Amino acid sequence: MLPIRLEIKNFLAYRSPDPVLFEGIHLACLTGANGAGKSSLLDAITWALWGKARTRRDDDLIHLGQAEMFVQLEFEQNGVRYQVIRRRKGGRSGSGALDLFALMDDGARNHLNEGSMRETQALIDRLLSLDYETFVHSAFLQQGKADAFSTKPPRERKQILADILALDRWSGYEDAARERTRALENEINGIGYVIQQLDDEIAQEGARRLELERAESAQIDAHERLQVADAALRKIEDAEDKLRAKQRERADVERHQAGYTADRDAVEAEIARLDKRIAEQQTVIDQRDQIEQGYTALQSAREDDTALAGKLMQITELDQQRASLAAQVEAARAALVGEIKALDAQISDKQRVIDAAQPDELAALENELERLDALDAQRDALQAEKS
Numbered sequence: 001m002l003p004i005r006l007e008i009k010n011f012l013a014y015r016s017p018d019p020v021l022f023e024g025i026h027l028a029c030l031t032g033a034n035g036a037g038k039s040s041l042l043d044a045i046t047w048a049l050w051g052k053a054r055t056r057r058d059d060d061l062i063h064l065g066q067a068e069m070f071v072q073l074e075f076e077q078n079g080v081r082y083q084v085i086r087r088r089k090g091g092r093s094g095s096g097a098l099d100l101f102a103l104m105d106d107g108a109r110n111h112l113n114e115g116s117m118r119e120t121q122a123l124i125d126r127l128l129s130l131d132y133e134t135f136v137h138s139a140f141l142q143q144g145k146a147d148a149f150s151t152k153p154p155r156e157r158k159q160i161l162a163d164i165l166a167l168d169r170w171s172g173y174e175d176a177a178r179e180r181t182r183a184l185e186n187e188i189n190g191i192g193y194v195i196q197q198l199d200d201e202i203a204q205e206g207a208r209r210l211e212l213e214r215a216e217s218a219q220i221d222a223h224e225r226l227q228v229a230d231a232a233l234r235k236i237e238d239a240e241d242k243l244r245a246k247q248r249e250r251a252d253v254e255r256h257q258a259g260y261t262a263d264r265d266a267v268e269a270e271i272a273r274l275d276k277r278i279a280e281q282q283t284v285i286d287q288r289d290q291i292e293q294g295y296t297a298l299q300s301a302r303e304d305d306t307a308l309a310g311k312l313m314q315i316t317e318l319d320q321q322r323a324s325l326a327a328q329v330e331a332a333r334a335a336l337v338g339e340i341k342a343l344d345a346q347i348s349d350k351q352r353v354i355d356a357a358q359p360d361e362l363a364a365l366e367n368e369l370e371r372l373d374a375l376d377a378q379r380d381a382l383q384a385e386k387s
Helices: 038-050 117-128 132-136 154-164 167-203 205-286 288-356 359-386
Strands: 002-009 068-077 080-089 095-103 109-111
Touching (some): 002 038, 038 068, 038 080, 167 205
Antiparallel strands (some): 002 068, 095 109
8 A cells, every 4th residue: 555645634733634645655754853743644544444543442533622533545556556544533423434436547436435434444454465463563553652563463463464465365365275175176186087987988999899780780770771762762752842833733623613603603693683774774664655746745745834833923923913902002012001191170160160150151161061072972983993
């Protein structure tokens, strides 16, 4: 694992320092007074990668007076560049977060997080092939713990060395070699069994040769019989082909015959239909005189109908004239009746005058009566004319 860039905020003695760049550095020496924060930079690396540092609690790593912190570390492992970001929020409801990214050449980030922080941490351990305990007892000696490895029990020292030297990998190789050896032994045993079978077959070579000669003789005999059977089969096949050809010819003849029968039936039906039409036309011809007489009568009736239509129009016009004259007569009658009533009223008035008049006045009234009588005569003449 090669560190490339370290960025911290509110971690131990640091608030928000400039990022630490490791690129191009092959050997570095950190100097300063006690408490200046030299070990804090290494603690930031271990806390970012494994979530562990010298303190027992993560909240003790938060800068005094601050509520949260984070560490971001970029590193290279097996030619791939990664970025790990770990965060911590302090207090009673303290919480943490862990993110792992693979950095692409074009600047893009591929998020590699697993389902939980525990699973993501396991992924980081697999990428580094190193856990925190092995790191602090091999590549990183913490302050005041230079003899930590030597004070470990033999079993733990052995495990640490095994992790450093990747002895577990060699144990895996050993197990794989054993499995491969067993597989080869099984394969050798199988080949030996096959060789034994081949030896047994070689021992039976003479008997097999005799069986081969008998089989070849039987094959020759069978081949001759097969040729005879083939010749017979060809004859049978020729006969079957001829039979099929005759059957096809018969089917064609029957199909044509059926077509001819259908055509004949259609022609006979058409002839019957034409005979029926001829008979109907002959009946019409036989009735020619009656038809001509009926046609003449029809023409005469049409002429009479035309004459009647003209007379009907004349009658209609006369009815209209009669109605008009009747209306005029009725109007004249109403006028005469009105006039008669007026004259009757005048006569009554005159009669009353006569009854009360003097002799001279009577003569005048008589003259008036004569005029009225003349008017009555005229009225009677008009009524007679109206009737």
